[in-house]
Amino acid sequence: MKCIIASTSTIYGSGYLAYLLDEINIFFNKPKEVLFIPYARPGGISHDTYTQKAQDAFEKIGTKVKGIHTYDSPEKAIQEAKFIFTGGGNTFLLVKKLHELGLMLPLKKAVTNGTFYLGTSAGSNICGPTIMTTNDMPIVYPPSFNSLGILNFNINPHYLDPLPNSTHKGETRETRIKEFLQQNKVSVLGLREGSWIAVNGQEIYLRGELSARVFKAASSPYELSTNTSLIGL
Amino acid sequence: MKCIIASTSTIYGSGYLAYLLDEINIFFNKPKEVLFIPYARPGGISHDTYTQKAQDAFEKIGTKVKGIHTYDSPEKAIQEAKFIFTGGGNTFLLVKKLHELGLMLPLKKAVTNGTFYLGTSAGSNICGPTIMTTNDMPIVYPPSFNSLGILNFNINPHYLDPLPNSTHKGETRETRIKEFLQQNKVSVLGLREGSWIAVNGQEIYLRGELSARVFKAASSPYELSTNTSLIGL
Numbered sequence: 001m002k003c004i005i006a007s008t009s010t011i012y013g014s015g016y017l018a019y020l021l022d023e024i025n026i027f028f029n030k031p032k033e034v035l036f037i038p039y040a041r042p043g044g045i046s047h048d049t050y051t052q053k054a055q056d057a058f059e060k061i062g063t064k065v066k067g068i069h070t071y072d073s074p075e076k077a078i079q080e081a082k083f084i085f086t087g088g089g090n091t092f093l094l095v096k097k098l099h100e101l102g103l104m105l106p107l108k109k110a111v112t113n114g115t116f117y118l119g120t121s122a123g124s125n126i127c128g129p130t131i132m133t134t135n136d137m138p139i140v141y142p143p144s145f146n147s148l149g150i151l152n153f154n155i156n157p158h159y160l161d162p163l164p165n166s167t168h169k170g171e172t173r174e175t176r177i178k179e180f181l182q183q184n185k186v187s188v189l190g191l192r193e194g195s196w197i198a199v200n201g202q203e204i205y206l207r208g209e210l211s212a213r214v215f216k217a218a219s220s221p222y223e224l225s226t227n228t229s230l231i232g233l
Numbered sequence: 234m235k236c237i238i239a240s241t242s243t244i245y246g247s248g249y250l251a252y253l254l255d256e257i258n259i260f261f262n263k264p265k266e267v268l269f270i271p272y273a274r275p276g277g278i279s280h281d282t283y284t285q286k287a288q289d290a291f292e293k294i295g296t297k298v299k300g301i302h303t304y305d306s307p308e309k310a311i312q313e314a315k316f317i318f319t320g321g322g323n324t325f326l327l328v329k330k331l332h333e334l335g336l337m338l339p340l341k342k343a344v345t346n347g348t349f350y351l352g353t354s355a356g357s358n359i360c361g362p363t364i365m366t367t368n369d370m371p372i373v374y375p376p377s378f379n380s381l382g383i384l385n386f387n388i389n390p391h392y393l394d395p396l397p398n399s400t401h402k403g404e405t406r407e408t409r410i411k412e413f414l415q416q417n418k419v420s421v422l423g424l425r426e427g428s429w430i431a432v433n434g435q436e437i438y439l440r441g442e443l444s445a446r447v448f449k450a451a452s453s454p455y456e457l458s459t460n461t462s463l464i465g466l
């Protein structure tokens with residue numbers, strides 16, 4: 001496998017994918033073309049508009065973007081792609097569409113067989129066994145919360161630390177993830193904005209400048225330094 | 234119907250239900266006993282612990298609390314109760330349990346036939362047609378996102394305004410609700426902490442000190458003053 005699984009597409013004060021483009025270009029060895037999966041539709045934008053947004057970013061490194069929605073057979077598009085990018089937005093929308101079109105298994109097969117994969121936010125969320133640690137609103141009912149499972153732990157993207165002086169009584173992210181661990185055995189990696197997971201063959205590393213927060217059933221959460229292996233999480 | 238549907242059980246700096254107890258006592262005419270539904274299990278606490286927490290609050294107004302989990306037939310408990318309280322926690326857990334035990338319809342019937350109802354947070358979320366505007370993490374997969382539908386609009390509890398100077402790139406609450414409205418026709422009431430909806434027969438009013446934010450498909454969100462009728466939302 002060769003994947004970049006990123007917390008977010010965009011960090012504060014810079015353009016779409018800007019902080020990751022050089023890394024993408026090097027890691028995936030100057031990719032000529034990428035198959036874009038726009039189903040998560042951030043803010044409800046159309047597949048075409050979203051694909052254009054990806055194209056505007058990728059053209060800076062000379063990579064052509066083709067939206068999966070423009071193919072007669074999205075399954076065949078996945079099977080034939082050398083490089084696939086799933087963008088962020090609403091994870092429920094994304095997963096519902098992938099299940100309904102029967103693309104979850106073909107996508108998993110492609111990635112585990114070596115097709116390069118880039119995910120951001122919702123596109124990273126689906127790399128875990130389930131989407132049960134998404135932050136998104138359940139705006140549609142998917143036939144299942146199961147996802148790719150190319151990682152054996154779940155991702156919580158855009159991970160936010162509890163605000164020490166907050167007066168808000170809604171649950172913190174940490175509380176929510178602990179509730180998840182009451183119901184599930186899967187570990188969770190809280191991936192802060194600007195962090196990503198680099199999968200290269202058998203190696204899995206945390207990358208970016210920040211540490212990540214690890215949540216496991218029946219133990220206290222802890223910090224994991226950047227450039228640490230994620231094997232065994 | 235006679236209901237208090239509150240954004241939160243607890244406001245900053247005060248105890249569980251403290252800000253609402255006097256209102257509950259007056260509105261429901263000094264209730265002697267309340268049937269408590271603890272299935273949302275905030276922070277994963279047990280049904281017993283959660284019921285004790287409710288009891289500790291309600292004893293200040295002389296109301297006895299009985300947990301629905303202590304009855305052989307929870308359906309019969311609902312049918313025989315004069316006053317039902319569903320506490321907050323994780324909405325997915327709550328709804329999964331209500332569906333699995335076949336309690337959604339009996340609860341709807343009871344409330345529409347006049348059984349007093351108090352909901353906070355997740356217990357308020359289920360008063361709309363669906364739970365699709367919950368803030369909670371989907372830690373379990375419920376058989377449906379449909380809920381009581383005793384209101385004809387959805388609730389977003391713990392509503393938070395966008396932070397003007399935030400550097401976080403995760404979606405704001407407003408963005409999430411707009412994504413919901415791209416996929417659904419149901420209006421959404423963003424209910425700030427300390428606000429509640431009072432249903433009394435045919436009347437439905439926003440109560441508390443704050444305004445609420447209304448989101449409708451194909452129009453801009455707007456503020457609704459407190460003590461305004463919610464009929465026709």
